Amino acid sequence: MAAALLDHAGAAGSDDDALMEAEDERPRPWGESFSLWRATMAVFALAALAAAGYACLYGGGGAGAGAAWRLLEAREEEEGEGRSGRRSFLLPLYPKPRRSGGDGVAKNLTAASPPTGNVFPTGLYYTTVSIGNPPRDYFLDVDTGSDITWVQCDTPCRSCAKGAHPSYRPAQSNIVPASDPLCDRVQRNPNECNYDINYADRSSSKGAYVRDNMQLIGKDSERENIDIVFGCGYDQRGVLLDTLENTDGMLGLGSRAISLPTQLASRGIISNVFGHCMMTDPSGGGYLFLGGDYIPRWGMTWVPVRNGPADNIRRSQLQQVNHGDQQLNVEGKLTQVIFDSGSTYAYFPHEEYTNLVAVLKGASPRFVQDDSDNTLPFCMKADFSVRSVDHVKHFFKPLSLQFEKRFFFSRTFNIRPEHYLTISDKGNVCLRVFDGTTIGYDSVIIIGDAFLRGKLIAYDNDENQIGWIDSDCTQPSKQSRIPFFLRRVLHNQLL
Numbered sequence: 001m002a003a004a005l006l007d008h009a010g011a012a013g014s015d016d017d018a019l020m021e022a023e024d025e026r027p028r029p030w031g032e033s034f035s036l037w038r039a040t041m042a043v044f045a046l047a048a049l050a051a052a053g054y055a056c057l058y059g060g061g062g063a064g065a066g067a068a069w070r071l072l073e074a075r076e077e078e079e080g081e082g083r084s085g086r087r088s089f090l091l092p093l094y095p096k097p098r099r100s101g102g103d104g105v106a107k108n109l110t111a112a113s114p115p116t117g118n119v120f121p122t123g124l125y126y127t128t129v130s131i132g133n134p135p136r137d138y139f140l141d142v143d144t145g146s147d148i149t150w151v152q153c154d155t156p157c158r159s160c161a162k163g164a165h166p167s168y169r170p171a172q173s174n175i176v177p178a179s180d181p182l183c184d185r186v187q188r189n190p191n192e193c194n195y196d197i198n199y200a201d202r203s204s205s206k207g208a209y210v211r212d213n214m215q216l217i218g219k220d221s222e223r224e225n226i227d228i229v230f231g232c233g234y235d236q237r238g239v240l241l242d243t244l245e246n247t248d249g250m251l252g253l254g255s256r257a258i259s260l261p262t263q264l265a266s267r268g269i270i271s272n273v274f275g276h277c278m279m280t281d282p283s284g285g286g287y288l289f290l291g292g293d294y295i296p297r298w299g300m301t302w303v304p305v306r307n308g309p310a311d312n313i314r315r316s317q318l319q320q321v322n323h324g325d326q327q328l329n330v331e332g333k334l335t336q337v338i339f340d341s342g343s344t345y346a347y348f349p350h351e352e353y354t355n356l357v358a359v360l361k362g363a364s365p366r367f368v369q370d371d372s373d374n375t376l377p378f379c380m381k382a383d384f385s386v387r388s389v390d391h392v393k394h395f396f397k398p399l400s401l402q403f404e405k406r407f408f409f410s411r412t413f414n415i416r417p418e419h420y421l422t423i424s425d426k427g428n429v430c431l432r433v434f435d436g437t438t439i440g441y442d443s444v445i446i447i448g449d450a451f452l453r454g455k456l457i458a459y460d461n462d463e464n465q466i467g468w469i470d471s472d473c474t475q476p477s478k479q480s481r482i483p484f485f486l487r488r489v490l491h492n493q494l495l
Helices: 036-057 061-081 181-186 260-266 350-361 484-494
Strands: 089-095 125-131 136-143 150-152 194-198 204-217 223-237 249-252 273-278 286-290 301-304 314-318 320-323 335-339 346-348 367-369 379-382 399-406 409-415 421-423 429-431 433-435 444-447 455-460 465-470
Touching: 089 204, 089 273, 223 260, 260 286, 301 314, 301 409, 314 399, 320 350, 346 350, 350 367, 350 429, 350 433
Parallel strands: 136 249, 150 223, 335 444, 346 433
Antiparallel strands: 089 125, 089 286, 125 136, 125 204, 150 249, 194 204, 204 223, 273 286, 273 455, 301 465, 314 335, 320 399, 346 444, 367 379, 379 429, 399 409, 421 429, 455 465
16 A cells, blocks of 8 residues: 555654655657657568568578577576576465445545545555465455555454454464564664554554565466565554454565565566456456566557655656546646555545646536535535446546657557546445545556456566556566567568
């Protein structure tokens, strides 16, 4: 979750202190007059020449193309095995049970306060991990906005929920001593190795760090036991106690040393890259990957990220927010974006939020605001019966987050109406975007997992960038490093 993390090092600073300075505009090497059409044609021409060159180089019909194909595949396999033994792992994603009608919308949410129940600190998806020896399964919420992985722990527990499984019980040998190098890196107290994490909704978890086996699924579905340091949570407070009825803890995927991806990367097990892919259908699941083998080599849109100095959360610089062709933010005012799988919905700065509400009010005379519906802060009643978002999505425009162009290519994250709207139990159309000032984020856009469906999202900590591409998220597959146009040419030569 996009949370202000409070640990033993001290309280996180204000959001305004975490603002990044705008980067200098890069010069365009081909001049302002170079058209997008001519540039695109040039790229395709270069691709065709490259494909033809390879075909000629390995010419001779099927035999030559076959030799080229075998050579490229062998080189690709050698590169994959030669990255210091790095590999990738897959974890399944499952949708949480819905508490009420609509797309997981909790009941009785007032417009005067941020929603509780399933917005913070957990999202709509969880994964299964096996911990210990013998291994036992635990359900963990997937959170890209925090660093600490923790499970409810019976040591004994001061304040815990029932959980999906019996609480984890560590042996004395599992307790991480204060002298451990990793403990020294994540806190300043020299006498203990504990954690204390606070989330944006003022929920919290406290506990001790332990080290135990975690089973991860690798190549050919083989399970591999890896020692991981994680939190043994014996004191949970706030909304966490409600959300832990269906799960057992949190899977922290941030960028600090204690996060799961960074632990694996620091030992050379994976490249410091991970990502997730959630199906468009809310009842569907998806997958989470650790390592870079499942990221498409072609077609990804990448934007640079920096970590906030106070909360260490990945942020990207945004230039414009649109609903259709209507701009929601002030021209020239830069805003930051946090992609956060630990949040369910989205939070906009006050100005962008109020402008979006105004635009939706004027989208069609067939909708009027219904203040009696407290499902979400802004709901509209239609003059016809509404059974699903599919019946009304054509009345509204997509939301688009526009980042700085790279050369002549635009970089836009699009959010379809069926992702930012939901239907309440009253049959009203409700907005799943909230005013960020309710949680202290007035200059940051937070994008939760309901807005990330139908896309593969990758977090590259090695290159400090986040990328995305549309995907049905049904079947993960390792990606080839051979360009698609070259693979097609050589494949056609073999037919």
